[in-house]
Amino acid sequence: MEDSRIVELYWQRDETAITESENKYGRLCFSIANNILRNQEDAKECVNDTWLGAWNAMPPHRPEILSTFLGKITRRLSLRKWRARTAEKRGGGGLEISIEELEECIPSGQRIDEGLETAELAEIISAFLETLPQEDRRVFLRRYWYFDSIRDISQRFGFGLSKVKMMLKRTRDKLLVCLQKEEIWI
Amino acid sequence: MKSEKLQDAIGEVKDSLILDADTGTVRKQNSWIKWAAAAAGAVLILTAGILYVSGSIGRKEDPDGKSNAAAEQESHDEQSDSAAEQDHSGPAVIFSEQGLDAELVEDPSEIAVNEMPYVSREEAVGHLNSAGAVLECTVEEISRIRVPEPGSDSVWFITTMTLSLNRVIRGKTEEERFRVVNAAVTNMPVDFFCYPGLEECRKQMHAAFILRDVDDGEVWTIGDQEISVKELGDYSVVRCLSFDGTNIQYENYSIPLTELEN
Numbered sequence: 001m002e003d004s005r006i007v008e009l010y011w012q013r014d015e016t017a018i019t020e021s022e023n024k025y026g027r028l029c030f031s032i033a034n035n036i037l038r039n040q041e042d043a044k045e046c047v048n049d050t051w052l053g054a055w056n057a058m059p060p061h062r063p064e065i066l067s068t069f070l071g072k073i074t075r076r077l078s079l080r081k082w083r084a085r086t087a088e089k090r091g092g093g094g095l096e097i098s099i100e101e102l103e104e105c106i107p108s109g110q111r112i113d114e115g116l117e118t119a120e121l122a123e124i125i126s127a128f129l130e131t132l133p134q135e136d137r138r139v140f141l142r143r144y145w146y147f148d149s150i151r152d153i154s155q156r157f158g159f160g161l162s163k164v165k166m167m168l169k170r171t172r173d174k175l176l177v178c179l180q181k182e183e184i185w186i
Numbered sequence: 187m188k189s190e191k192l193q194d195a196i197g198e199v200k201d202s203l204i205l206d207a208d209t210g211t212v213r214k215q216n217s218w219i220k221w222a223a224a225a226a227g228a229v230l231i232l233t234a235g236i237l238y239v240s241g242s243i244g245r246k247e248d249p250d251g252k253s254n255a256a257a258e259q260e261s262h263d264e265q266s267d268s269a270a271e272q273d274h275s276g277p278a279v280i281f282s283e284q285g286l287d288a289e290l291v292e293d294p295s296e297i298a299v300n301e302m303p304y305v306s307r308e309e310a311v312g313h314l315n316s317a318g319a320v321l322e323c324t325v326e327e328i329s330r331i332r333v334p335e336p337g338s339d340s341v342w343f344i345t346t347m348t349l350s351l352n353r354v355i356r357g358k359t360e361e362e363r364f365r366v367v368n369a370a371v372t373n374m375p376v377d378f379f380c381y382p383g384l385e386e387c388r389k390q391m392h393a394a395f396i397l398r399d400v401d402d403g404e405v406w407t408i409g410d411q412e413i414s415v416k417e418l419g420d421y422s423v424v425r426c427l428s429f430d431g432t433n434i435q436y437e438n439y440s441i442p443l444t445e446l447e448n
Contacts, residue, residue: 013398013424060305060313068201075197103189118191122198129203141207144196
């Protein structure tokens with residue numbers, strides 16, 4: 001079913017929208033959740049809650065790209081669950097490593113300006129990503145948006161492990177410079 | 187901790203970039219296909235509702251057409267803790283007749299709230315203007331029940347209410363009393379789970395409601411039982427919003443009636 005039709009079903013409060021979303025994007029959402037949580041039960045729970053989030057969000061939302069809209073909900077829910085789990089010192093999952101990597105992008109000795117809205121920072125990062133070569137951008141997002149493992153990325157794009165690591169390192173360095181230039185004190 | 191904001195911001199980058207990263211060159215597919223069958227049956231949200239015409243023809247309208255928010259709140263507070271105000275016999279019986287356990291939830295103090303996507307003010311106004319009708323109603327009766335789904339760890343959380351119309355804020359309706367129902371399902375360990383705004387509903391409370399018709403053939407499948415939603419009523423709640431007579435509170439936005447189309 002076309003995305004626009006699925007969105008229309010949500011607006012009509014037709015529960016078929018949820019079945020169709022699950023059929024079309026359940027796998028995508030599960031992979032995002034499972035990459036973050038590395039626990040199938042928790043991941044399934046986040047995916048199920050994704051449909052609830054979508055149901056509550058449409059209306060008023062009318063997303064242009066349904067897959068990323070649903071993926072964003074899954075990502076938020078999964079991160080929230082992961083953070084709660086970490087707070088309970090039950091961490092686990094593959095997220096710690098990618099978080100450590102991301103911290104390299106944060107200018108040292110400072111922390112992200114609390115007053116800066118996430119949306120503003122997202123705009124800056126989007127603009128930064130648009131300046132990158134397509135391959136670098138894709139690899140960066142696979143790692144830090146989809147939370148793919150280095151191995152999965154190398155298989156997806158047909159690169160060696162070391163090349164993927166090197167691409168990510170270079171991009172993180174560039175992002176650090178970008179944030180410093182934008183005077184995003186982190 | 188300090189990287190969380192960066193992590194969140196990356197999560198909100200442009201959709202086109204995210205999509206491109208997902209549809210870009212793939213040499214080898216990831217192998218997360220097996221999960222799909224397991225997750226396929228786990229859809230967990232439904233909403234339905236009921237409106238019925240009570241036949242109360244002579245309902246008096248609020249003389250100035252708007253509510254006294256302070257008085258309503260007082261009334262609301264006085265009554266909110268009373269479980270006795272909840273008339274749960276109707277819906278509970280319907281579920282019992284189907285062999286399902288229905289447990290009354292007297293005080294839904296713990297509500298699971300999902301982290302919702304950001305709603306812009308324009309979207310909120312757009313939703314109000316595109317809704318079939320936005321109605322100010324008083325909650326006459328309210329009932330909350332919890333129905334464990336047999337053979338599953340999911341629980342259905344069902345709210346039913348009888349609403350009386352105070353005022354048509356925008357759009358049209360020919361009805362004056364509505365019985366509505368709303369269902370949410372989750373396997374999270376929560377006391378009660380419902381849609382935004384509904385957790386606040388108490389007897390005698392006034393609020394703005396967006397309702398939708400329930401289709402004739404609409405059913406909830408709970409375990410191996412099918413519950414006809416139409417049997418419960420005719421309308422469901424799409425949104426329940428605070429309303430002070432001149433402004434509707436939609437998430438963080440106070441939207442004056444002057445911004446609504448008629």
